[in-house]
Each structure stands twice: as C-alpha cells, then as structure tokens.
Amino acid sequence: MTPTARCEGPASWPADAAAAESWAARWDAIMKCYQPAREPMLATTLDALEHLGLTGSVLDLGCGVGSIADRVLDRWPQARVTALDWDPVMLAICRARLGDRVAVVEADLAAPGWSAAVPGPVDAVITCAVLHMLDADRHAELLGDVAGLLRPGGVHVDVDEMPLLPSSPRLAATGSELSAAGVRARFAEGREDVPDWYSAVTADPATAPLLDLRARRFDGRQDGRSAGAGERIVALRAAGFFEAGVLARALDQAVVVALRCPGRQVGTTRSQVVRHVRAEIPAGVARAR
Numbered sequence: 001m002t003p004t005a006r007c008e009g010p011a012s013w014p015a016d017a018a019a020a021e022s023w024a025a026r027w028d029a030i031m032k033c034y035q036p037a038r039e040p041m042l043a044t045t046l047d048a049l050e051h052l053g054l055t056g057s058v059l060d061l062g063c064g065v066g067s068i069a070d071r072v073l074d075r076w077p078q079a080r081v082t083a084l085d086w087d088p089v090m091l092a093i094c095r096a097r098l099g100d101r102v103a104v105v106e107a108d109l110a111a112p113g114w115s116a117a118v119p120g121p122v123d124a125v126i127t128c129a130v131l132h133m134l135d136a137d138r139h140a141e142l143l144g145d146v147a148g149l150l151r152p153g154g155v156h157v158d159v160d161e162m163p164l165l166p167s168s169p170r171l172a173a174t175g176s177e178l179s180a181a182g183v184r185a186r187f188a189e190g191r192e193d194v195p196d197w198y199s200a201v202t203a204d205p206a207t208a209p210l211l212d213l214r215a216r217r218f219d220g221r222q223d224g225r226s227a228g229a230g231e232r233i234v235a236l237r238a239a240g241f242f243e244a245g246v247l248a249r250a251l252d253q254a255v256v257v258a259l260r261c262p263g264r265q266v267g268t269t270r271s272q273v274v275r276h277v278r279a280e281i282p283a284g285v286a287r288a289r
C-alpha cells in the first residue's frame, strides 16, 4: 500500500458538523482519561509556539479527530493548519468538523515517503499521543522528515507517554504504575474507552466502507515502545534539532520541545540531515553529545 492517499471529498458519515463534534468530544474525553494533564500540556504546547513566534503554519501529525488542530485554530484563527492521519474514521470526523479551515492529508507515518504529501516548510509540527505507536527505527527516521518539513528555526512539540529515566528504575516504575493506576481508576467509573467508541462507530452502517479501509491499513500493526524523554532528545539532536528539552511533565506523560537548526533547509534524507547537523550544530552542543 502506498504511504499516501488522495484527500477525499465530504463523506456520508458523520452526517454533519454537529454529529462530528459529538464524536470528537467523546474521543477527547477518552484521551483525557489516558492523559489527565492533557489540557495543561496542550496549553503549554501552544504557549511555547506563541512565545517562540511560530504560529503562522502548524502541522498536526497523527491528528485523530482534529483536537489539536481545533485548539490551534481557536487560538490563532488565521493560522495555516495541516492535519495528517492514516485512519479514515478519524479523518472523516476531522474533515466534517473543521471543513476547509484545515488542509487534511491522508498519509502513513510508518512508511518512508509520507512527507512528500505535506506542503512545507511550516513553523511548527505537533505530535500528541502518536510517536509511541512507531517502532524505534521508524521514530528516528520520522524526526529527520519532521526536521525537513520545518522552516529553519522552526519548532517540533511532542506530547506523549515517555517513561522517566531508565537510570532511575524504581522512580520510572513508580511514575508508570501511578499513571496506569489513574487510568484504571478513571475507566473503572464506567467511562467510554477506545473499543467502546469504535463499537459505537461500527453500529452505524454508513461507517462500513471507512472501517473496511481502516482494517486494511491497520490490522496486524502493533504499537512500538514508548521511548523515554532522554532517548527522544538524543534522537532529535541527531535529526537536526539543536535545542531540545522537557518543558512539562506529569508522571509518565511529557512535553518535549525541539528547535530545528537555523540556517538553510536541512533536506529530508538521513545523510542530508547528518551533514547539516555536522555543519551547523553549535560546537558546545556537539561536544555534549
């Protein structure tokens, strides 16, 4: 299967923008069970973009129902926002609620070549609860693609599950276990979880073609491993980001912010990125690596 698909026109499901909003609100409520600090972490994400003056064009990778794109447009209605995902159910909701306020791209982040479908350069790339789904090699390659899509000095913000330091195993386990206990407690109250949400989607016969395509794209895939923040920062530096660090943390969820090297465009291949980093990374940072 090719890594990208042509954007489809309005689907027959969801019926209208109000129905799409309702599906999106249910999805966001599930996300908040997994990310109890989702609102403050996303607020920090947008505050960082504003502080850095990088709000003109934003790419939301693994956009889901468009929750991040929606927040970006709420704050900066003039921003050029691109939302990318590979799940046709998610994309149908995103398109129906946000309409032509976002450019929707249908592409598979797990396959090389996806970035050719995205118009760049952009000021900011946001990923939320996405990168842990990729395997480690693909994750590292994808960061090179992200650097290639950003304008010089642009920013990548990654909000995701990132275990604490492996060098402090009891602390890392404490963070992960407290986080998992919180998730269990929230769902024990009978709240809707991901399988319930998809069951409800399946109950509407109009979703059958979308679900069939989704199964062809995703069946058999497994989530990768959640890389820790330290590992991600090393990978970001190798991919052409000259500053990278944790701006916020809540147990095993964190917000990592990374600035792409200033100067000329990096390019998208690994060798182009490595050449660029060697040429432009500040000497002190290079030594610290």
Ligand SMILES: C[S@@+](CC[C@H](N)C(=O)[O-])C[C@H]1O[C@@H](n2cnc3c(N)ncnc32)[C@H](O)[C@@H]1O
Residues within 6 Å of the ligand: 031, 061, 062, 063, 064, 065, 066, 067, 068, 084, 085, 086, 087, 090, 107, 108, 109, 110, 111, 127, 128, 129, 130, 133
């Ligand atoms: C947990 S959801 C998060 C959605 C959104 N970022 C949010 O925070 O609300 C993960 C999203 O990543 C998307 N995704 C997973 N693997 C993908 C891939 N290989 N290519 C593109 N999108 C992918 C899923 O379809 C889903 O919409």
